Amino acid sequence: PVYLLPLVEVVPGKATDPAIVQKTIRILKNLGMKPLQVRKEIDAHIADRLLEAVWRESLWLVNDGIATTEEIDDAIRYGFGLRWAQMGLFETYRIAGGEAGMTHFLAQFGPALAWPWTRLMDVPELTDALVGRIATQSDAQSGRYSIRELEQIRDNNLVTIMRGLKSRNWGAGALLNAHDAALAAPNTEEIDLSKPIRTQTRAVPLNWTDYNGHMNETRYLQVFSEATDRFMEIIGCDAAYIATGGSYFTAETHIRHLNEASAGMRIYVETCCLSGEGRKMHIFNTLYRNDGERLATGEHLLIHVDLATRRSSPPSPAIARKLSMIATHHARLPRPEGVGRYVGQPRP
Structure with missing residues (x-):
């Protein structure tokens, strides 16, 4: 076809x-x-x-x-x-x-x-x-x-x-990867920083569902990982930057599964930068159904790393500036519900 x-x-x-x-x-x-x-x-x-x-x-x-x-x-x-x-x-x-x-x-x-x-x-x-x-x-x-x-x-x-x-x-x-790469990340000047940044928009692929008929738990991590990658591109940590020897490694992740997602469902992710100081980047991803219903949240702590030594290192000044700018704007937003939760914590 x-x-x-x-x-x-x-x-x-x-x-x-x-x-x-x-x-x-x-x-x-x-x-x-x-x-x-x-x-x-x-x-x-x-x-x-x-x-x-x-x-x-x-x-x-x-x-x-x-x-x-x-x-x-x-x-x-x-x-x-x-x-x-x-x-x-x-x-x-x-x-x-x-x-x-x-x-x-x-x-x-x-x-x-x-x-x-x-x-x-x-x-x-x-x-x-x-x-x-x-x-x-x-x-x-x-x-x-x-x-x-x-x-x-x-x-x-x-x-x-x-x-x-x-x-x-x-x-x-x-060919699909090349086409995705051609869809360049938007410049931070073009993004409305008065609200969380939309970092993913897609449909749930057919092979993402499991024997329960809904999106498998590993795919929640994947979609949050892809959203984080997009956020990294927005602040300048793209393939070209990574080729120079710097990148962010995920140190901690906490995912909450709030609702089901089925094959073909339109979904999107919004990312809020909680902090971006020094070598650390703390972000909060929220997965939504296309009608705005929350499906899951992911809280992630990332550390900037020197890829040669595999040890933590400061990001480039350009990345530090963009990350700090986004964090400053997002600090004015209401704190996302679920930040800092631990496994098994009762819901309010």
């Missing part, structure tokens, strides 16, 4: 202005897509031609009674489909060549091209019998689901795969 898969094949004609092509590519990248410029205009472009090759071979396997539709799908989704999803075709085969690389792979497996392993150029006739066989087998395989249900299953699985790749910064996941 175009609303999930990032690939867009850009196919210029011979008379297409190159500037238009580059502008199109820039727009697609800004949308978080993966534009792929096709070097020569060709019927079906790239992805559909590859898909057509697998489709034709699959028709022969069914036609010749070698495999059913379900068996063919199992061969894909439990085998090479997983490899292709995260590494493609040529990179997968490069690994097959071992340390000697692709040249060795081609020398080793090139002769197989002459073997009768495919009927790619000889397609079966779609007779009524073959069509009926495929339809019957497909009904047996997936007929218990409606098309809408299958689409939902597919979409959920695609999201899960891409989120898994995101954690590995690979393939489509690397």
